[in-house]
Amino acid sequence: MEKQTRVLDEVTIRFAGDSGDGMQITGGQFTNTSAAMGNDLSTLPDYPAEIRAPIGTTYGVSGFQIHFGSTEINTPGDNCDVLVAMNAASLKVNLRSLQDNGIIIVNTDGFGDKNLKLAGYTQSPLADGSLSKFQVFQVDITKLTNLALQDMNLSQKVVDKTKNFFALGMMYWMFNRTLDNTIQWVTEKFEKKPELIEANTRVLKAGWNYAETTDVFAVRYEVKPAPLTPGRYRNITGNQATALGMVAAAEKANLPLFLGSYPITPASEILQDLSEFKNFRVKTFQAEDEIAGITSAIGASFGGSLALTTTSGPGVALKSEAIGLAVMVELPLVIVNVQRGGPSTGLPTKTEQADLLQAMYGRNGESPVPVIAAATPSDCFNMAFEASRIALKYMTPVILLTDGYLGNGSEPWLIPEVKNLPDISQKFRKDPNNYLPYLRDEVTLSREWAIPGTPGLEHRIGGLEKQDKTGNINYEPENHDMMVKLRAEKIERIANDIPLATVEGDEKGDVLVVGWGGTYGTLKTAVEHKRKEGKSVSHLHLKYLNPLPKNLGEILYNFKTVLIPEINLGQLIKILRAKYLVPAIGLNKVQGLPFRSIEIEQKIDEVLGGKK
Amino acid sequence: MSILIEEVVSKEAVSTVKYTAKDFSSDQDVRWCPGCGDYSVLAQVQRVMPDLNVPKEKVVFVSGIGCSSRFPYYMNTYGFHGIHGRATAIATGLKIARPDLSVWIATGDGDGLSIGGNHMIHLLRRNVDVNILLFNNQIYGLTKGQYSPTSEVGKITKSTPFGSVDMPFNPAALALGSSGTFVSRSLDRDPKHMQSIIKRAAEHKGTSFVEIYQNCNVFNDGAFFQFTEKETKSDSVVFLEHGKPLIFGKENDKGIKLDGFSPVVVSLKDGSHSANDLLVHNEKDSTLAFILANMTYNHDLPRPLGIFLAIDRPCYEDEMEKQIDSAISKRGRGTLEKLLNNGDTWVIQ
Numbered sequence: 001m002e003k004q005t006r007v008l009d010e011v012t013i014r015f016a017g018d019s020g021d022g023m024q025i026t027g028g029q030f031t032n033t034s035a036a037m038g039n040d041l042s043t044l045p046d047y048p049a050e051i052r053a054p055i056g057t058t059y060g061v062s063g064f065q066i067h068f069g070s071t072e073i074n075t076p077g078d079n080c081d082v083l084v085a086m087n088a089a090s091l092k093v094n095l096r097s098l099q100d101n102g103i104i105i106v107n108t109d110g111f112g113d114k115n116l117k118l119a120g121y122t123q124s125p126l127a128d129g130s131l132s133k134f135q136v137f138q139v140d141i142t143k144l145t146n147l148a149l150q151d152m153n154l155s156q157k158v159v160d161k162t163k164n165f166f167a168l169g170m171m172y173w174m175f176n177r178t179l180d181n182t183i184q185w186v187t188e189k190f191e192k193k194p195e196l197i198e199a200n201t202r203v204l205k206a207g208w209n210y211a212e213t214t215d216v217f218a219v220r221y222e223v224k225p226a227p228l229t230p231g232r233y234r235n236i237t238g239n240q241a242t243a244l245g246m247v248a249a250a251e252k253a254n255l256p257l258f259l260g261s262y263p264i265t266p267a268s269e270i271l272q273d274l275s276e277f278k279n280f281r282v283k284t285f286q287a288e289d290e291i292a293g294i295t296s297a298i299g300a301s302f303g304g305s306l307a308l309t310t311t312s313g314p315g316v317a318l319k320s321e322a323i324g325l326a327v328m329v330e331l332p333l334v335i336v337n338v339q340r341g342g343p344s345t346g347l348p349t350k351t352e353q354a355d356l357l358q359a360m361y362g363r364n365g366e367s368p369v370p371v372i373a374a375a376t377p378s379d380c381f382n383m384a385f386e387a388s389r390i391a392l393k394y395m396t397p398v399i400l401l402t403d404g405y406l407g408n409g410s411e412p413w414l415i416p417e418v419k420n421l422p423d424i425s426q427k428f429r430k431d432p433n434n435y436l437p438y439l440r441d442e443v444t445l446s447r448e449w450a451i452p453g454t455p456g457l458e459h460r461i462g463g464l465e466k467q468d469k470t471g472n473i474n475y476e477p478e479n480h481d482m483m484v485k486l487r488a489e490k491i492e493r494i495a496n497d498i499p500l501a502t503v504e505g506d507e508k509g510d511v512l513v514v515g516w517g518g519t520y521g522t523l524k525t526a527v528e529h530k531r532k533e534g535k536s537v538s539h540l541h542l543k544y545l546n547p548l549p550k551n552l553g554e555i556l557y558n559f560k561t562v563l564i565p566e567i568n569l570g571q572l573i574k575i576l577r578a579k580y581l582v583p584a585i586g587l588n589k590v591q592g593l594p595f596r597s598i599e600i601e602q603k604i605d606e607v608l609g610g611k612k
Numbered sequence: 613m614s615i616l617i618e619e620v621v622s623k624e625a626v627s628t629v630k631y632t633a634k635d636f637s638s639d640q641d642v643r644w645c646p647g648c649g650d651y652s653v654l655a656q657v658q659r660v661m662p663d664l665n666v667p668k669e670k671v672v673f674v675s676g677i678g679c680s681s682r683f684p685y686y687m688n689t690y691g692f693h694g695i696h697g698r699a700t701a702i703a704t705g706l707k708i709a710r711p712d713l714s715v716w717i718a719t720g721d722g723d724g725l726s727i728g729g730n731h732m733i734h735l736l737r738r739n740v741d742v743n744i745l746l747f748n749n750q751i752y753g754l755t756k757g758q759y760s761p762t763s764e765v766g767k768i769t770k771s772t773p774f775g776s777v778d779m780p781f782n783p784a785a786l787a788l789g790s791s792g793t794f795v796s797r798s799l800d801r802d803p804k805h806m807q808s809i810i811k812r813a814a815e816h817k818g819t820s821f822v823e824i825y826q827n828c829n830v831f832n833d834g835a836f837f838q839f840t841e842k843e844t845k846s847d848s849v850v851f852l853e854h855g856k857p858l859i860f861g862k863e864n865d866k867g868i869k870l871d872g873f874s875p876v877v878v879s880l881k882d883g884s885h886s887a888n889d890l891l892v893h894n895e896k897d898s899t900l901a902f903i904l905a906n907m908t909y910n911h912d913l914p915r916p917l918g919i920f921l922a923i924d925r926p927c928y929e930d931e932m933e934k935q936i937d938s939a940i941s942k943r944g945r946g947t948l949e950k951l952l953n954n955g956d957t958w959v960i961q
Contacts, residue, residue, distance in 0.1 A: 032956050036958045228960045230961055231959070232957050232958070234954075234957045244951065244952060247951060254615055255614050255617075256617075256709065258705065260705055278939035279936075279939040279940045279942075279944065280946040281936055281940075281945075283709060283932060287704075287734075288731060291698060292698070292731050295701040296701050296702065296708070299701070299706035299707075300708065302692055302702075303705075303713065304616070304709070307709075324695075325694065325695050415953055418949050421948075428617070428619070430620045452713050453617075453620070453622060453670055453712060454620045454622070454669055455668075456669070458688055459690065460690070461691070461693070462684070462694065463677075464693065472640065
């Protein structure tokens with residue numbers, strides 16, 4: 001049969017199966033191959049909270065979505081065009097995210113009576129007509145995988161573990177991808193187990209050949225390379241980027257990096273990644289709890305390290321007293337909160353933006369802390385570096401907010417030139433003459449960093465209120481008032497040292513969509529769509545939340561309406577309303593999921609009130 | 613250490629200056645209540661410091677919250693007055709980051725065993741090379757008189773007007789149970805003993821745990837008088853000395869021997885036993901250390917004081933340095949260029 005090829009600008013595929021089906025690896029391979037072929041892309045894994053939930057259940061479904069294209073890609077995609085479902089449960093869970101007329105490829109072996117029952121189907125969706133608005137391709141992947149490997153004498157367990165590569169092979173055929181990258185990966189991964197190299201390669205090719213030779217698939221698609229900025233790229237998740245950004249900051253500050261951390265979803269990867277970098281003299285301390293994570297970091301900071309603690313919302317709650325201590329003793333410290341669904345334990349594997357007010361105000365007393373937020377997975381690198389710069393220059397704890405969506409999501413990253421990264425080193429105090437622990441720099445109001453081991457600078461710091469300059473314990477009313485104001489002003493002055501806010505789109509108009517953090521790609525996509533329709537809409541994305549950019553107020557006043565979408569009940573909106581007295585409108589959804597750009601677009605239309 | 617750190621800190625591990633106790637006294641007024649046992653601890657530490665020959669700038673005292681945690685302010689060294697219960701964790705981070713420092717922790721029974729109990733046991737098991745001075749006064753002093761995790765059962769305090777009902781911690785047994793490598797006990801009213809223990813603690817490589825019975829003359833006066841006052845002391849206390857039999861009593865007329873695994877008091881006067889029958893202390897024997905520590909709170913037995921255990925085990929921070937050195941020797945000192953360009957990369961022309 002003659003096969004047609006159609007060219008597409010962008011495609012979203014979701015691989016879904018049981019948590020043991022290897023869907024993350026499958027998605028990861030498709031991602032790396034597509035990146036190497038020059039597509040722009042964005043990905044999002046969707047893990048179950050359970051490590052190995054019972055096989056075949058809906059709560060054991062693991063998914064991986066990739067959005068790739070020949071144009072600029074800013075989100076992992078609202079809905080998918082193609083759904084690969086390895087069993088009934090994965091179809092049930094993911095069907096809602098499939099476009100009408102979308103493609104479904106199912107492994108029919110995953111739709112036996114037991115699977116259907118576990119998924120809660122009373123009759124097979126493959127037979128009852130309920131999938132009629134989609135293009136369904138039924139393939140017995142399990143059987144075909146077994147056939148491909150029948151002469152290899154492998155255990156059934158091993159055979160079962162390769163069937164994801166059959167699906168991957170079919171998708172490689174369908175989207176005209178090369179098999180080379182994945183074969184190379186398999187060859188390296190199973191260097192010492194040649195039978196696994198053979199098995200995986202065979203199954204991958206079998207999937208490709210099956211799609212090529214049978215009549216099941218009549219159409220294949222081509223997605224051309226995207227016009228990306230020239231340079232060397234790698235694919236990177238937000239958590240990887242955060243880890244690399246901290247190492248880069250330590251190198252550029254000429255300081256050892258110390259991480260005190262306690263494992264917590266979805267932040268643990270930062271601890272894991274940094275513990276690999278021993279040959280950078282990075283010291284990672286897996287503490288007994290969140291509090292020891294941050295207090296050990298404060299101890300290391302006292303000793304002259306670039307100190308970091310990484311966690312998620314519940315961990316920040318536990319660390320809040322210690323953040324206050326770092327505010328009081330004025331030592332540099334970076335606190336990374338990879339936000340997840342809350343409150344309490346909440347939704348550990350899902351994303352949310354509901355810790356902004358916690359970061360801003362979640363401590364006892366007047367306890368000002370700079371708060372910054374990364375906008376995309378690769379931006380985590382820049383913001384980790386920036387958090388370190390601010391912490392060192394202003395001798396203050398800095399909170400960096402990312403989230404589960406950024407932390408686990410990935411995108412191609414234009415690898416920066418090391419020589420272009422700024423030097424952020426600050427000298428330690430050495431001169432013992434006239435040293436006082438709380439003497440301040442006139443411009444930054446920062447105190448000097450004097451570390452143990454330095455002769456003649458012996459001094460004591462602590463959490464009690466201290467006298468200006470000397471740092472001696474002091475309870476006098478006027479002194480406390482002055483110190484509270486000094487600490488606040490020190491943080492406010494950072495506004496002189498951060499980039500001004502920029503508007504994507506016109507500087508004036510009907511609607512300004514203001515966002516922060518991980519919603520960047522979605523808001524950008526939505527605003528661009530509306531602008532193409534001729535709507536007067538612009539986008540402003542805040543990466544600096546405390547202090548805010550100095551020009552923010554005047555920008556806000558240039559628009560008739562300010563729309564603030566957030567994955568919370570309205571936190572940034574409270575801050576902006578209070579500070580600028582703007583009658584902003586919120587768009588708030590708290591489902592543990594990223595916004596879809598269509599939701600933003602609908603809200604923009606609503607705000608514009610049908611204005612064409 | 614980075615170049616920046618090396619630029620400012622002194623290289624020497626042994627002091628070239630001969631210090632006196634006064635060199636370790638800061639310019640701050642000591643604000644403990646008159647008559648508090650804390651004064652004695654401060655005095656003994658300041659007296660021992662010159663003998664240790666550690667450059668003053670290399671010494672750091674870290675504390676949490678409580679009366680004892682004011683300690684760093686009175687030492688003319690580096691000091692960090694932290695938050696409640698976390699001195700152990702702050703000190704851990706500091707020592708891991710800076711193994712060249714001599715790190716001391718001043719804590720109390722509330723700070724170290726109640727709110728900070730978790731960090732305490734983990735510090736001990738990791739064997740980070742720091743020295744813990746645990747001021748045990750069996751009461752909450754700074755908050756003005758509530759019972760503590762070492763208060764005796766039935767203790768009447770402001771928060772237990774009908775008597776406390778919970779079993780107290782035995783700090784030495786807790787430290788041993790946490791795999792501590794140096795576990796000891798001393799008292800505020802025996803300066804010579806305390807000095808000798810503090811000195812041994814400082815010399816020990818690994819976490820040194822020193823419990824110090826400390827009188828709170830305002831909220832728990834006399835809690836340890838049985839062990840500190842002339843009339844009762846010699847019959848109520850047995851000093852543990854390595855290689856020596858456990859003998860006590862006004863006229864050295866009593867001893868401890870083992871009956872199975874249980875220590876019992878025997879008379880050396882009535883002819884039934886001689887010193888040869890007695891338990892001989894061995895501070896390298898961790899099983900014996902448990903038996904001795906469990907004599908605490910047994911009213912039929914004297915209270916053991918001294919060093920229960922002093923054994924060697926690798927320190928956390930040294931093992932970490934080893935891993936780092938080994939990674940560098942295998943892979944070479946990392947370069948940022950290589951790190952950022954690691955893994956699957958591709959070039960867009």
